[in-house]
Amino acid sequence: VPVVILIVGPATWVEKFPEARGTRQSPVDIVTSRASSGGSAPPLVWRYSVNHPRSVVNPGYCWRVDENGYDSELRGGPLGSDVYKLQQWHCHWGSVNGEGSEHTVDGRAFSGELHLVHWNTSKYNSFTEAAGQPDGLAVLGVLLMVGSKHDELDKVVRLLPYIQHKGDKVTFSEPLNPANLLPKRIAYWTYPGSLTTPPCTESVTWILFKEPVQVSAEQVRLNLCYYVNGKNV
Numbered sequence: 640v641p642v643v644i645l646i647v648g649p650a651t652w653v654e655k656f657p658e659a660r661g662t663r664q665s666p667v668d669i670v671t672s673r674a675s676s677g678g679s680a681p682p683l684v685w686r687y688s689v690n691h692p693r694s695v696v697n698p699g700y701c702w703r704v705d706e707n708g709y710d711s712e713l714r715g716g717p718l719g720s721d722v723y724k725l726q727q728w729h730c731h732w733g734s735v736n737g738e739g740s741e742h743t744v745d746g747r748a749f750s751g752e753l754h755l756v757h758w759n760t761s762k763y764n765s766f767t768e769a770a771g772q773p774d775g776l777a778v779l780g781v782l783l784m785v786g787s788k789h790d791e792l793d794k795v796v797r798l799l800p801y802i803q804h805k806g807d808k809v810t811f812s813e814p815l816n817p818a819n820l821l822p823k824r825i826a827y828w829t830y831p832g833s834l835t836t837p838p839c840t841e842s843v844t845w846i847l848f849k850e851p852v853q854v855s856a857e858q859v860r861l862n863l864c865y866y867v868n869g870k871n872v
């Protein structure tokens with residue numbers, strides 16, 4: 640009986656998404672010895688709305704929190720004079736502990752990776768428009784490692800049982816400050832890259848914080864058993 644192997648993943652993305660064959664594809668391995676020193680970039684500055692309703696969604700490949708258009712600002716650092724606005728944030732977890740991050744640092748993977756996705760409101764009129772432009776998006780990447788429980792992140796993790804299947808969505812209005820998801824030390828690596836999943840558009844200025852943030856083993860387990868089970872590949 641002929642065996643048909645359906646390959647779905649990065650190797651086949653180039654067939655449907657030509658951008659995936661580009662010259663600035665993400666994620667990458669950060670080779671720390673080859674990273675240049677900070678130079679004279681201005682400080683990275685952010686301000687987020689805390690007290691507004693947010694929705695947690697299961698898009699089928701992770702969980703995502705939509706900011707529902709509430710105001711926020713990210714500017715400075717490598718972003719020139721443009722102001723970016725937080726659109727959504729989501730998480731990438733691995734099926735094996737320590738293997739979940741998208742970026743690696745000197746070949747080392749972390750247990751997970753949080754992405755805070757911002758779009759350039761100085762130049763574009765919508766997220767969708769910005770997502771197609773080389774300077775359209777800025778994503779803050781936070782590496783996650785197993786350690787103590789993360790209280791801010793727990794406001795989302797505890798809702799995962801209610802979005803076990805693709806398309807599920809739950810709205811919550813508990814105050815949450817996305818700034819509390821960032822590490823204490825805000826040193827970062829930055830490079831011009833792309834969306835890490837289809838359509839892999841080369842529109843992302845990546846800003847990856849050097850210091851990992853700790854989450855508990857239970858929080859990793861909850862992410863795995865809910866979104867992995869709920870994940871319709």
Ligand SMILES: NS(=O)(=O)c1ccc(O)c(NC(=O)NCCc2ccccn2)c1
Nearest residue numbers: 700754756778833834835836837838843
């Ligand atoms: N991971 S990332 O680069 O921050 C990022 C940010 C915003 C995005 O819209 C995406 N990609 C995205 O949403 N893709 C939706 C469809 C999809 C996602 C994953 C696999 C296959 N198809 C990735």
Ligand SMILES: [Zn+2]
Nearest residue numbers: 729731754835
């Ligand atoms: Zn992501």
